[in-house]
Amino acid sequence: MGSALTRLKAIGWSYGGLAAQRLVLLRALERASLARARDVRELHELLSVLYAYPDDRAVFDQVERMLRVFDARGDLRRHREDFADSGIAGSVTFYRFQAPTARWLARNWARHLTIDWEEVDAERLGRHLPLLSLAAECPGIDEPPLDGRAWLDRLRGEETDAAFAIGAAARLPASELACNRMYDELGLMLRLAPGPDTPSRTRARYARSAFVAQGQAMRRGRPDLRAEAKIPPRAIRFVSKREGSRLIDLAREAMVTRSRGLHAFDFASPLDVRLIDCGDGLEFACLGVRPEHRHVLEAAYGFLILRNGVPIGYALVSAFLRSSEIAFNIFETYRHAEAAWVYGRLLGVLRVLFGSDTFTIFPYQLGHENDEGIESGAWWFYYKLGFRPRDAGTRRLVRRELARLRRRRSYRSSPATLRQLAERNVFLALDRERDDVIGLFPVDDVGLAVTDFLNRRFGSNRDLAEETCADEAARLLVAGDWRRFPAGERLAWRRLSPIALMLPGLARWSPADRRALASIVRAKGSRFETTYVDLVNRHARLHSALVSLARRSRETRTR
Numbered sequence: 001m002g003s004a005l006t007r008l009k010a011i012g013w014s015y016g017g018l019a020a021q022r023l024v025l026l027r028a029l030e031r032a033s034l035a036r037a038r039d040v041r042e043l044h045e046l047l048s049v050l051y052a053y054p055d056d057r058a059v060f061d062q063v064e065r066m067l068r069v070f071d072a073r074g075d076l077r078r079h080r081e082d083f084a085d086s087g088i089a090g091s092v093t094f095y096r097f098q099a100p101t102a103r104w105l106a107r108n109w110a111r112h113l114t115i116d117w118e119e120v121d122a123e124r125l126g127r128h129l130p131l132l133s134l135a136a137e138c139p140g141i142d143e144p145p146l147d148g149r150a151w152l153d154r155l156r157g158e159e160t161d162a163a164f165a166i167g168a169a170a171r172l173p174a175s176e177l178a179c180n181r182m183y184d185e186l187g188l189m190l191r192l193a194p195g196p197d198t199p200s201r202t203r204a205r206y207a208r209s210a211f212v213a214q215g216q217a218m219r220r221g222r223p224d225l226r227a228e229a230k231i232p233p234r235a236i237r238f239v240s241k242r243e244g245s246r247l248i249d250l251a252r253e254a255m256v257t258r259s260r261g262l263h264a265f266d267f268a269s270p271l272d273v274r275l276i277d278c279g280d281g282l283e284f285a286c287l288g289v290r291p292e293h294r295h296v297l298e299a300a301y302g303f304l305i306l307r308n309g310v311p312i313g314y315a316l317v318s319a320f321l322r323s324s325e326i327a328f329n330i331f332e333t334y335r336h337a338e339a340a341w342v343y344g345r346l347l348g349v350l351r352v353l354f355g356s357d358t359f360t361i362f363p364y365q366l367g368h369e370n371d372e373g374i375e376s377g378a379w380w381f382y383y384k385l386g387f388r389p390r391d392a393g394t395r396r397l398v399r400r401e402l403a404r405l406r407r408r409r410s411y412r413s414s415p416a417t418l419r420q421l422a423e424r425n426v427f428l429a430l431d432r433e434r435d436d437v438i439g440l441f442p443v444d445d446v447g448l449a450v451t452d453f454l455n456r457r458f459g460s461n462r463d464l465a466e467e468t469c470a471d472e473a474a475r476l477l478v479a480g481d482w483r484r485f486p487a488g489e490r491l492a493w494r495r496l497s498p499i500a501l502m503l504p505g506l507a508r509w510s511p512a513d514r515r516a517l518a519s520i521v522r523a524k525g526s527r528f529e530t531t532y533v534d535l536v537n538r539h540a541r542l543h544s545a546l547v548s549l550a551r552r553s554r555e556t557r558t559r
Contacts, residue, residue, distance in 0.1 A: 004028040005039055008046055013336050015214050019055035026050075026062045037079035044070065044088050044202065048333050051205065052310035053214040060211065060308075070202050071194065087257030089202035093192040094119070095259045099180035100266035102166045104252055105192060105199075110163040112193045119189035122148035128186055129155070132168035162190050176292065192256070199253040201311075201331075206250055208243070209309030212281030219341040225386050226430055228344030229359075232352050233284075235277040244273030247285040251304040254311040258331065264302025264316055267293035271527050278345040281308045284315075286353070291488030291525040296495055297443055297546075298325075299354070299529040305330070305342060312337070315346055319354035319533050321543060323437035325425075326350075327365050340385060347428075353530055355537045357430045360439035361387060366422035379421045380413070387426040390433075390440065394424050436547045442554050446546075449553035450498050466494050473497035477518035478511060485522060492525030503545040504552070513541050 008025045011018055026047075034040050047063050047070070054060035070076065071090030076083065083091035094116055097105065105113050126148030130138050133155060149161075156164035169183035192198060239247065251265040264287055272288025285304040294300065295318065303315040313330035328346065330339045350356045361382050367373030389395050397420055405411045413421070425439035435441075458465040470493055474482045477500065482493045500506065500521060506514070516539055523532040536542060 004032065005034065005043060005046075009042065013049070013053075013218055015053075015055060015217055019059050022050070022055060022059055023062060026059070026066065030062070030066050034075045037082035040073070040075050040079060041083070041086065041088070045333050048201070048310075049337075052307040052312055052334060053337065054308065055215070056213045057211065060213070067202050071200075085259060087199075087201040089200035090194045091200075092194060093199075093257065093259065094189060095192075095256070096187065096189055097256070098261050098266060099166075099169070099183040101252060101256060101261060102162075102183065102188075102190065103170055104249075105190070105256070106163045106166040109192065109195060109198050110160060112195045112198055113160055113162040113166075114191050114193070115161045115165070116189040116191045117149055120149075121187060124148070125186055125188075126151060128182070131172065131182065132165065162188065199256045201254065201257040204250060204253050204257070204311055206247065206283075206285070206306055206309040209281075209283060209306060212308050214281075218336075219338045221340075222384060223340055223344040225344050225347055225428060228341075229347035229351050229430055231345075231348045233276045233278045233345070233349050236352070237275050237277070239273050239275055241270045243275075244270035244287075247273055247275070247304065248287060250311060251285065251287060251302065251314070254304060254314065254331075262302055262314065262316060263293070264289055264300055265304075265314075268302060269527075272529065276349055278349070282306070282342060282345060283309075284346065284349055286349075288529050291491055294492075294524065294529060296499070297446070298438065299533045301353075301529070303346065303349075305346075307334075307337075313339075313342070317350060317354075318438060319350070319356060320438050320536070321436055321441065321546070322355050322537050323358040323360065323434075323439075324350045324354055324356040325360050325362055325438040327362070343385065351430070354533050358434060358437045359387075359428045360425045360437065362425055362439065363422050366426065367418055368422040370422075373422065374415050374418050377413075377418070379418055379426075382426055385428075387428045389421075389424055389426050391424040394421060397421060436543070441547070442550050445553035446499065446550055449502065449549070449556065452556075453502055454498060465498070469497040469501055470494050473500045473521070474518075476501070476506065477514045477521070479515075479518040479522075486525070488525030488527075489522040490525070492523075493521055496521045496524060499549075502549060503542070504548045505545065509541060513539070517542055 004025045008022065008029065011022060029043060034043065047067055050059060050063045051067060054063060070088070076090055080090065085093055087093065129148060129151055152161050152165065159167070165186060165188060166183065169186070170179055172179045172182060174182070248265065248268045248270060251268070255262055255265055267289050268287040269290040274286040276284040276286055278284065283306040285306060287302040287304065289300055298318040298320040300316065300318045303317065304311055305313040305315065311331070312334040313328070315329070316327040318325045326346070328343060330337070330342065347359060350359070364370050365373060366379045366382065389398065397417070401413050401417065427433070427437070427439065454462070454465045458468070470482055473493070474480065482490060485493060500517060516535070520532060520535045520539060520542065523535050526532070
């Protein structure tokens, strides 16, 4: 059967008139027993590709049948240990999951979740366990002395050690943020054992997506991103809370099985989920963040990228002042597909959702302190798509590298040079270049200016500062009693009031402009954070004031 696998690999990503041949090979491989773990893995990856990019319905149905029982294959079970951390059904996953993901796993698969004690500092855990116990139990730490693992075994009762620690940390009498920080401090390496329905990337698919066949060759060319960004998606559909929860779970499953985490997926709100159809089987599940976990100024959304309903990648986007900062990742299995075209469709979505005319990539995505980015040549990938640095030193380095390439076509930038190039953002502007965009707008300076402002007025009393600023902003913006706002809007009002009070010339704004600002602050905590983005984009006076505030803050900081 090795020859069937070899022939299926040889077809690879080719399409057009190959469905019948693929179907014969797939049926042969369904009955086959592969000798090597490497062959089993390669079969799984080929099936995963065809799940997302099937030639026709017959190929898709065959692939789905094979994936449904993939964990029951005898050859996979023989080599089970070789598949640890692969995300393949039937394999074990190890990872230091952050608190929200750990709680999700414990809520749904508690009996499959344990602590990998070989990768845990039991002494460190022991120092934190008093917080997870009753005061009356604490003498047991010393008399007789018990290490962290032994004491946790006493505490957990019938639960697994992981389920107890995760649940106890979540029930601490503190804010969600503090509980999350406490759990993360435990430093637990978790072990998720395989079960009938535990997360895997083998069968992950959004069942409500329409079936779409791959009837033609892949789009291999390099798209014109400026043109692509001006093509709107076919449809944007808000989904119900139930469907939103399903898409959030699918996003978490896609990350868990690849030992990754994403803030926007961890803290996603099922009330702010959209499904965006871009045609040809490409969809984006757009996930908003719960109000209590939103950024102060930017709006952050997570995008699960689906092809034929199968997760093939993700993006994290921050939007502010008609600009978007993008982190984009196509999962390794699918990187030979239409990554550049998918990226172009994403820009078209961002232009519609956020009104963005400028896009930027931050240094980590380019390879800064990210070896995967350096190895993949991420910086040049984005350069060839039209992104350019704005930093003078980086531009000089680019000119030097391009001159070397012209002299010798085989020349490639060294890893050291790629790390230098990746130290600054790169940008793509659809129209004129602006300086008031993410990547150039000094959000950190605004934060420091707020600290100085609060210290001058209130010293270290932050509780007094928060209440006073909220009250003063409510009077100045004619907003009424902010304490009667819905919970998310109250929180946003508390967080943004100091910045509102610092806006240059606010007292001289017209009543209409000030009322509009009040609506913007409240929208930051509303159901859809895109409402906040849209209102900010429309408020020209706020835009100018924020730029002026940032400029003053930077000038003060550099004196």
